[in-house]
Amino acid sequence: MSKRYQVLARKYRPKTFRDVVAQDAAVTTLKNAIRFDKIAHAYLFCGSRGVGKTTLARLFAKALNCQSLTAEFEPCNQCPSCQEISSGQSLDVIEIDGASNRGIDDIRQINETVGYAPSKGRYKIYIIDEVHMLTKEAFNALLKTLEEPPEQAKFFFATTEAHKVLPTIISRCQRFDLARIPASLIAAKLGEIAIDLNRTVEKEALELIAAFSEGSLRDAESLFDQILCFSEETITAAIVRQTLGLAPRELFNSLDQAFSSCHLPYAFELVEQLLQTGKDLAHFLEQLIEYYRNVVLHKSKTYTQAQALHILDLLIAAESGFQKSAYQRIALESILLQIIRSKNRIPIEVLVRHLTENADKINLPPAEPTKPIEAPIVVEAPKPALPPPIVVEAPKPVKPVEAPIIVEAPKPAPPPAVEAPKPVVEAPPVLKTVPFNPYSVRQEEVKEPPKPSQVTQKPQSHYDTIIRFAAVEFEGTVKN
């Protein structure tokens, strides 16, 4: 075993266009350029990290200079030119890292050598990686060369930030925007590598790595490398989760169950478990988002599409401030409580439709109390931690009728109970405990329908506070 260990990303770097994962359009265009011998002076490969920008540039350079191109316009990988390029020793293909050679002097050197004939191949090719990092002076010097390039000189640029490249440069390039690589293709590629290395890896493990790499094959390969070193045995999904610091699958399954049975205490148990196993709560929140994104994408027996979308909305709204929050634990508990109780949430469109359909009844001047509207509103309240009755502000009293709603004053000063006029439609008593999601009922939305009882309008902020207090109190009962 004299051969030095090679990292996977390098070892399995594509040697032919056929090996390139996912970038079919770019590959076809480049091959056609060779086929019809229409080679532009400059190419710009854009895309996020690890999608194959420099890989394509190198392959293209190899193919252009190959001395015995195959029938499919692939580089032969055998001829002296191919071998020199593969080992990074070619005098005709010069790779420059724009991040570390970004000054005007570096570009001047290019400009000085660009006129010399290639030594072995047909072209002298400059591959400038991270080209957006060049200084303005360097860009301008480069531009001069690009305006009147010698016939045999070609420039291949790669960048993760195309918007930082001067428009005058971009306009002189043929541009490829390389998309992120789909997770399924990354997983498939990792699968091939596993077979080649004679290693057994669970399919789910490959999928986890692929998903975690967010479209970067290079990241996926590095990660895979690391995980393969972790154990000689079969690589399981559990090992991958552990290595990536992902929450175990069971946590999500239990959350689904808690949702189904509206079991609120699980919110606190889950967070406790995360903290005890040293998990980062912000990271867990990201995983929750990913999890519910998958629920929305693949549908689920546990959640309706509307429920899953609502939960996803909740999570995304919560995520923005979470990282900086000083109360991550409480915030996460609150989010989980909202997720679990959203099982009984009435979708706003149902509510609005209901109110609209009954608008005429609601507009009638106070008369005989009518039958309570058959209500999709009647929802069983979650057992524990009932919020105290909703604080209702009395609209300017007209004719107070019987059956008052008990109103609690928020501050000690005003009288403790006020008689509110009875709303026209008798609210079923359960209404008070309906888990209106305070986050989902926006005020404008509620204001829309003509004069509903004001139950849902004012108390929002109070309600919010109540939920939070209830949550904190509740936590005590769970612990004991």
Ligand SMILES: [Zn+2]
């Ligand atoms: Zn060759």
